[in-house]
Amino acid sequence: MSHPKLASIFNKDEKKVDWHDKALWFVRHKRDKSVHSVKNWEELRNLGQGIKAHMLSNLDIYLEEFEANANKNGVEVHWAANAEEHNQIVHNILKENNAKKVVKSKSMLTEECHLNPHLEADGIEVIDTDLGERIVQLAKEPPSHIVLPAIHKNKHEVDELFQEHLGTEPCDGNPQYLTHEARKHLRQKFIEADAAITGVNFAIAETGGFVVCTNEGNADMGAHLAPVHIACMGVEKIIPKLEHLSVFLRLLGRSATGQPITTYSSHFKKPANGKKMHIVIVDNGRSEQLSRPDFRASLRCIRCGACMNTCPIYRRSGGHSYDATVPGPIGSILSPGKDLKKHSTLPFASTLCGSCSDVCPVKIDIHAQLYKWRQIITKETPQPFVKKKSMQIMGSVFTKPKQFETVGKIARWSLRNLPQSVINSKPNVWGKERDLPKGPKQSFDQWYNERQKNKNNS
Amino acid sequence: MGSRAEILAKLKANKPEALPLPQIDSSIFDEGLNLIEEFTKKVEVVGGNVYQATSADDVVKQITKMLPDTKVNFSTLEGTSAFNTIDLSTINDPRELEDLDILILESDLAVAENGAVWVNDQSLPIRVLPFITKHLVLVLSKEHILPYMHQAYEKLNHQPTDFGVFISGPSKTADIEQSLVIGAHGALSLTVFLLD
Numbered sequence: 001m002s003h004p005k006l007a008s009i010f011n012k013d014e015k016k017v018d019w020h021d022k023a024l025w026f027v028r029h030k031r032d033k034s035v036h037s038v039k040n041w042e043e044l045r046n047l048g049q050g051i052k053a054h055m056l057s058n059l060d061i062y063l064e065e066f067e068a069n070a071n072k073n074g075v076e077v078h079w080a081a082n083a084e085e086h087n088q089i090v091h092n093i094l095k096e097n098n099a100k101k102v103v104k105s106k107s108m109l110t111e112e113c114h115l116n117p118h119l120e121a122d123g124i125e126v127i128d129t130d131l132g133e134r135i136v137q138l139a140k141e142p143p144s145h146i147v148l149p150a151i152h153k154n155k156h157e158v159d160e161l162f163q164e165h166l167g168t169e170p171c172d173g174n175p176q177y178l179t180h181e182a183r184k185h186l187r188q189k190f191i192e193a194d195a196a197i198t199g200v201n202f203a204i205a206e207t208g209g210f211v212v213c214t215n216e217g218n219a220d221m222g223a224h225l226a227p228v229h230i231a232c233m234g235v236e237k238i239i240p241k242l243e244h245l246s247v248f249l250r251l252l253g254r255s256a257t258g259q260p261i262t263t264y265s266s267h268f269k270k271p272a273n274g275k276k277m278h279i280v281i282v283d284n285g286r287s288e289q290l291s292r293p294d295f296r297a298s299l300r301c302i303r304c305g306a307c308m309n310t311c312p313i314y315r316r317s318g319g320h321s322y323d324a325t326v327p328g329p330i331g332s333i334l335s336p337g338k339d340l341k342k343h344s345t346l347p348f349a350s351t352l353c354g355s356c357s358d359v360c361p362v363k364i365d366i367h368a369q370l371y372k373w374r375q376i377i378t379k380e381t382p383q384p385f386v387k388k389k390s391m392q393i394m395g396s397v398f399t400k401p402k403q404f405e406t407v408g409k410i411a412r413w414s415l416r417n418l419p420q421s422v423i424n425s426k427p428n429v430w431g432k433e434r435d436l437p438k439g440p441k442q443s444f445d446q447w448y449n450e451r452q453k454n455k456n457n458s
Numbered sequence: 459m460g461s462r463a464e465i466l467a468k469l470k471a472n473k474p475e476a477l478p479l480p481q482i483d484s485s486i487f488d489e490g491l492n493l494i495e496e497f498t499k500k501v502e503v504v505g506g507n508v509y510q511a512t513s514a515d516d517v518v519k520q521i522t523k524m525l526p527d528t529k530v531n532f533s534t535l536e537g538t539s540a541f542n543t544i545d546l547s548t549i550n551d552p553r554e555l556e557d558l559d560i561l562i563l564e565s566d567l568a569v570a571e572n573g574a575v576w577v578n579d580q581s582l583p584i585r586v587l588p589f590i591t592k593h594l595v596l597v598l599s600k601e602h603i604l605p606y607m608h609q610a611y612e613k614l615n616h617q618p619t620d621f622g623v624f625i626s627g628p629s630k631t632a633d634i635e636q637s638l639v640i641g642a643h644g645a646l647s648l649t650v651f652l653l654d
Contacts, residue, residue, distance in 0.1 A: 023636050038571075039489045050480035057477040060469040073620075081461035131642060132633035148633065155635045175637040183643060190643070191553050207618070217589045217629040217644025224586035225552055235469065242615055243482060246607035249624070253572075260500055260572035261607075261626050264589075264644065270620035272585055283465045291472035 003345040007317035010152075011433070020152065021315040027148075028309040030258025031359065038254065047247045049363040052300035055238055056290060062205040062238045063281065069208025073270045075277045083113035086282045090115060090197065090230055093278050094124060097228045099194035103186075105212070105219035106130040107199030108146055108303060109232050109282060112325040115197075126197075127189045129218040131182050138165045144319025146326055147256050147305035152318050186218070196222030200233035200279075201302070202248055206241045209269035210279070213252060213262040220266050230278045231268070235286050236299040248302060251361035255304040289337045294372045298333045300362040307356035307366055313349045322346060329356035333369040336377065344381045347373035386429075408443050415439030484608035493570045493603045494652065500573030504627030505640050506648035514538050517597055517651045521560065524649070525593055528559035534581055535562055535597060552586040561591035568603045568650075569610050569624070575650060576610065578622035585621055589629075594645035596625070599653045 011017055035041050055062055067077045078093075080086035086109075094102065102119065104110065104126055116126045116137075128137045132149035136142065138161045143149030150158070155173030162168040162178055166185050171177045198219045203210040210231060212219045223229040239248065245265075253259040271277035290296050308314045308328030319327035324335040324343060332346035347370045350356075356366040397404050415423065416439040424431040442450070498508040511517045514535040522541075533541045541562070549555065567576035575596045577588055588594050604610050614622075629644030640646065 026636070038487070040486050043486055047480055047482060050477075054477045054479040057474050059473055060466045063466065063469070079462040079465055081465055085461060129643065130633070131631045135633065148636075150633055151636070155637075158634050173635070175634040175639050178634055179631060179639040179642065183641065186643060187556070191556060215629065216631050216642030218642070220589040220623070221586070221643045224584075224589065235465065240479060243608070243611045246484075246611045247482065250571075250607050257632075259504065259626075261569075261574050261624065263504065263625065263627050263629055265574070265624040265626075267619065267622045269618075272621070281465070283461070283468070287465060287468035287472050290469060290474075293474065296474065 001323065003317070003321055003323070003349045006321035006323060007313075007349070010318040010321055011316070016152075016154070017316055017318075019154070020318060023151065024309045024315045027257060028306070028359070031255055031306055031309065032258075034254040034258040034260065038250070044247060044250060045361055045363050048251050048302075048361050049300065051239060051244050051247060052236075052302075052362050053297070055240060056236065056296060056299055058240075059235060059238065059290065062240055063235060065205040066203055066208055066238055067281075069206070070279055071208070073208045075208065075271065075279055078278060078280045080280055080282045080284070082284050083282075086113045086232065086280055086284065087115050087118040089280050090232070091119060091122065091124075093228065093230055094119070094195055097195060097276070099124070099228060101125045101127075101189070101193050102195050102197060103127050103129050103189055103193040103218075103222040103226065104133075104197040105199065105214060105222055106133055106149070107197065107232055108143075108325060109199055109234055110197065111142065112284065113232075113282070115232075127186070127193075129186050129189065129222060130214070130216060131179060134182060134186065135161060138162075142320070142325070144327065145305060145308055146303050146328075152320065187221075190221045190225050193222060193226040195228040195230060196226040197230045197232065198223055200231050200237050201252070202239050202245060203233055203237045203279075204240075204242050204245070205238055207269060209242075209267055210237075211245060211249075212266050212268065213249075213264065214266075215257075215259075215263040217264055220264060223266075223268070224272070227274075228276045228278070229268070229271070230280065232280045232282065234282050234284070236301075252302055252304055255302075255306040255359065255361040285338045289334070292337065295333060295337060295369055297364050298330065298337075298366075298369060300364055301330050301334075302362060304361055306359040306361065310355045310359050312351060312353065312355075317349065322349065329366045329370065330360075330364070333364075333366055333373060336373050340377065341381055344377050347371075347377060405443065405445070412439035412441070412443070416441075482608060484606060484612075487606055487608065491570050491605050493605060494600055496570040496605075497568060497573060497603050500571065501627065501648075501650055502573075504573050505630060506573065506627045506650060508650045508652060511597070511651040511653055513653070514597070517562065517595070520651070521562065521595055521649065525560060528593075530557050531560045531562075532558060532587075532591075533560075533562035533595075534564060534583070538562070546583050549584065552584050552590070555584065555586060555590050558587070558591040560593045560595060561587050562595040562597060563588060565596050565598045566602050567610060567613055568598050569605075569607055570603055571606050572626055574607075574610075574624035574626040576614070576622060576624055578617075578619040580619070582621070588623070588625060589644045591645055593647045593649070594625070594628070595649045595651065597651045597653065
């Protein structure tokens with residue numbers, strides 16, 4: 001389904017939309033407060049952008065350096081061209097280790113590859129251990145936000161889910177109680193796990209190590225208790241040197257939630273005695289995105305979610321309306337590169353206000369890329385008849401000042417005089433779900449000319 | 459090995475012309491922080507507590523007063539073995555640490571700007587310790603507090619570690635309706651003691 005269709009489903013529950021909108025705006029506000037207290041924040045963003053852009057322009061070299069160092073550290077490195085190969089590699093590692101129970105910490109990449117259903121089909125139990133991810137897993141839904149996976153669920157829904165699946169007592173949605181019960185439930189899963197899968201926030205070429213950031217401690221509980229640790233990363237997670245972490249760890253937490261840093265920033269390099277560590281490096285369309293000069297900057301993304309929290313469309317349409325692994329503005333520039341037809345409505349899910357680009361810690365020109373995808377999509381995918389025709393008519397009207405003036409006059413008169421039932425009727429898509437302003441008596445042109453005349457007279 | 463050669467060849471063919479690597483000039487971020495004050499403030503912001511102590515003995519004394527009647531305790535501080543109720547050398551599987559109540563660890567690096575304390579393999583006999591314990595106590599000499607992450611990594615560049623972690627506060631989550639709950643999967647509380 002298209003973004004507008006899915007968004008209208010989300011918009012049926014107005015109260016929930018209002019809550020969603022405000023909750024995310026509050027996170028954006030916390031980000032602002034935190035960011036404004038950092039001296040030379042803009043310089044920090046410039047560094048983040050510069051390091052990532054340099055990395056992308058030498059990506060093959062840094063990946064080889066990373067691999068060589070990881071091997072020296074006793075870590076086995078695997079390469080996957082696509083989602084299917086990634087899933088097979090992980091599956092094989094689990095089979096080799098006779099692993100039947102797996103705990104997973106947050107990894108958008110494994111979501112992108114649909115790893116869970118692949119493993120579950122072979123009878124392997126995969127438990128998502130981030131609380132938000134566990135909630136959506138129990139609800140059999142995908143995450144709706146990359147940092148706050150269950151932001152679309154209210155506490156009463158979580159209460160019901162936990163009663164059904166974890167056998168908790170009804171608690172009127174008490175977050176303290178529900179979190180505590182989830183801790184007990186997942187503690188058992190950590191203890192029983194045969195293998196742990198984590199994502200990777202940053203992989204350091206110079207050391208062969210990698211960093212995983214969480215607030216809950218779930219990545220560490222999984223990785224240190226289970227005998228096997230598999231870390232899955234997209235090729236673009238590489239940074240050249242250890243010291244570059246100073247830039248990215250300063251940027252990430254503040255941009256994501258306003259925290260000065262995530263609770264745990266874990267630096268994995270060598271497996272502990274008697275344990276095994278694997279890294280799976282995944283392409284899955286990234287090398288192709290790298291070939292597109294207009295869109296390659298999207299690969300700088302560090303997955304903080306700031307663009308989602310600030311986006312007026314995301315906040316009011318919900319993450320599921322994007323029907324993509326990564327929703328929101330960044331998802332809308334990443335997804336068309338993977339499947340232009342399926343995601344053809346996403347670059348239009350934006351007002352092009354530019355707020356996403358303003359908050360992006362690595363200065364991706366998200367709104368400019370949304371605009372550029374629109375140019376490609378209108379050429380390459382069929383557009384609705386009404387939209388196509390009205391654009392043609394508007395295009396012609398805009399080139400003829402006299403006609404424009406007349407059309408303007410009619411439109412202003414109509415907005416003043418026509419009854420609400422006509423203004424908000426179905427053919428007028430601009431009147432859908434919104435009140436239109438009263439039409440002013442003057443056009444801007446008339447107002448300006450009058451003003452100039454009065455000026456000259458006085 | 460999988461598709462290694464194919465992926466690398468594609469990346470090589472598709473990458474843009476080489477761009478320069480920017481140098482980090484950490485002096486531009488310097489606000490002349492009062493390190494102890496800022497560190498204390500930030501640890502409290504992220505849900506932890508900071509206290510002063512005069513010695514390792516004093517740390518143990520204070521923490522037993524704050525958290526009395528705990529069953530399973532372990533400290534890596536020198537001369538505090540009387541506090542320990544378990545012997546790590548008899549632990550064969552980290553899963554046996556499930557009931558750990560208090561863990562006291564030493565650190566030689568903390569960061570004022572975010573209240574993060576560095577813990578690594580050298581002071582960590584078993585990696586899961588600071589995550590699986592109910593209450594985590596970190597002990598740190600005041601002179602080891604650095605202003606920003608930049609200075610921290612300058613130091614870490616000279617201390618290669620197999621595993622290390624920056625810990626900022628107790629574990630937490632806000633995944634249920636954005637209500638902050640302290641105590642997710644890791645420690646339920648974090649206490650930092652500063653030594654002169």
